[in-house]
Amino acid sequence: MSHSMRTKAKSVSGKLFSFIVISAGIIFTAGGALADQPFPWQKGMQEPVTPIAHAIVTFHNELLILSAIIVSLVLTLMLVVIVRFNARANPVPSKTAHNTLIEVIWTIIPVIILVIIAVPSIRLVYLEDVVVDGDITIKATGHQWYWTYNYPDEAIEFDALLDEEAEPRLLATDNHVVVPVNTKVRMLITASPEDVIHSWAMPAFGIKTDAVPGRLNETWFTVEREGTYYGQCSELCGVNHGFMPITVEVVSKEKYEAWLVRARQEFADNRGAGSPVAGR
Numbered sequence: 001m002s003h004s005m006r007t008k009a010k011s012v013s014g015k016l017f018s019f020i021v022i023s024a025g026i027i028f029t030a031g032g033a034l035a036d037q038p039f040p041w042q043k044g045m046q047e048p049v050t051p052i053a054h055a056i057v058t059f060h061n062e063l064l065i066l067s068a069i070i071v072s073l074v075l076t077l078m079l080v081v082i083v084r085f086n087a088r089a090n091p092v093p094s095k096t097a098h099n100t101l102i103e104v105i106w107t108i109i110p111v112i113i114l115v116i117i118a119v120p121s122i123r124l125v126y127l128e129d130v131v132v133d134g135d136i137t138i139k140a141t142g143h144q145w146y147w148t149y150n151y152p153d154e155a156i157e158f159d160a161l162l163d164e165e166a167e168p169r170l171l172a173t174d175n176h177v178v179v180p181v182n183t184k185v186r187m188l189i190t191a192s193p194e195d196v197i198h199s200w201a202m203p204a205f206g207i208k209t210d211a212v213p214g215r216l217n218e219t220w221f222t223v224e225r226e227g228t229y230y231g232q233c234s235e236l237c238g239v240n241h242g243f244m245p246i247t248v249e250v251v252s253k254e255k256y257e258a259w260l261v262r263a264r265q266e267f268a269d270n271r272g273a274g275s276p277v278a279g280r
Contacts, residue, residue, distance in 0.1 A: 036204060037168055037230040046203045049229070049250075050221045053206030055124050063117065070113070128206075131218040134186025136179060142191040142198030142211035142233065145240035149177055154260060158267040162243045170242065171230040176249040178263070180256035181226050189217045199235035202246060208234055223250045 038046065048054045083089070139150040146161040158175045166172035179185050189200045191211040198211040205221045223229070231246035251259065 036227045037171060038203075048204065048206060049223050049225050049227075050205045050207075052128055052221065053204060055127055056206045059120050059124055062120070066113070066116070128219070131186060131220050132184055134184045134220055136183060137186045137188065138177065138179070139188040139190070140177075140200050140211065142189075142200070142237070142244075143195055144238050145233070145244040147173075147200070147244070147246065148192075149175075151263075154264060156260075156263050156267045158263075160247065162245055168230065171232070171245045171247070173245055173247040176228070176247045178249045178251060178256060178259050179223065180253040181223055181250050183253070184220060184222050187219045187221070189219065190215060196237050197235050198233045198237050198244070200231070200246065201234035202229060202231035202248060204229045205231075205248075207231075210235060223248075226250050226252060 036046075036049075045057050045060065048057045085094075137152055139152060141148040141150070146159055148157065148159050150157040160173040160175045160177070162170070163172045163174045166174075187200070187207070187209070189209045189211045191198050191213045193213050195213050197213070199208060200211055201208040202221075205223065207219055207221060209217050209219045211217070227250055229248045229250065231248070233241060233244035233246075235241075237244070
């Protein structure tokens with residue numbers, strides 16, 4: 001290779017390396033700024049902000065490590081078999097028909113792996129299934145294609161529809177669910193009797209609960225950080241399924257109390273008209 005070609009190759013390699021570094025920086029920076037919603041080129045889950053979401057992400061990461069170990073072990077065994085026991089290396093094949101030790105090993109090891117997976121899995125299912133006594137109760141009712149939210153203890157009810165002019169696109173709603181930070185929220189989720197099945201999903205909270213007509217499902221969350229979080233209906237429910245977003249605004253307890261004062265006036269008798277914005 002000539003000197004000019006080597007210089008050109010080094011230049012291209014340097015530019016490629018710089019591009020990768022800059023791109024990674026942009027992605028990770030965007031990940032920090034947009035932790036409350038998905039972002040382009042996202043590789044993993046959204047940043048968790050509730051105890052359930054933390055448990056889900058931890059369990060997911062542990063399973064990835066376990067899966068990588070299993071895949072590496074199986075790949076190693078396959079390579080050993082290919083190299084040591086091919087026809088050229090072994091013109092006379094082995095006539096071994098049974099090996100008790102090997103059969104015991106490949107029976108016991110999968111059982112141990114399944115137990116290792118089952119224990120945290122059952123613990124996580126229990127954490128998600130057992131609904132705690134919440135400080136706040138909110139009922140979400142799915143319709144084609146919007147959500148109705150009711151705060152039964154506060155006599156507040158409003159509809160939340162897609163806000164076509166707001167950002168982020170297809171995730172923002174005209175009215176927000178507002179909850180205080182570090183507070184246990186009990187969610188009651190259903191669908192109107194004449195409707196179809198929907199699903200109230202909030203990835204950053206680790207929640208995906210079906211809204212079934214005639215049935216009341218329960219879940220809970222405690223958000224650890226203030227911010228605006230976005231989710232969507234995650235059950236195919238009709239032609240406008242993709243236009244049924246969820247917006248949850250998590251604020252300080254002082255701002256929540258101020259929002260309640262305005263919401264009682266705006267949503268008590270005139271449901272769904274207007275949108276008080278917490279903290280303004």
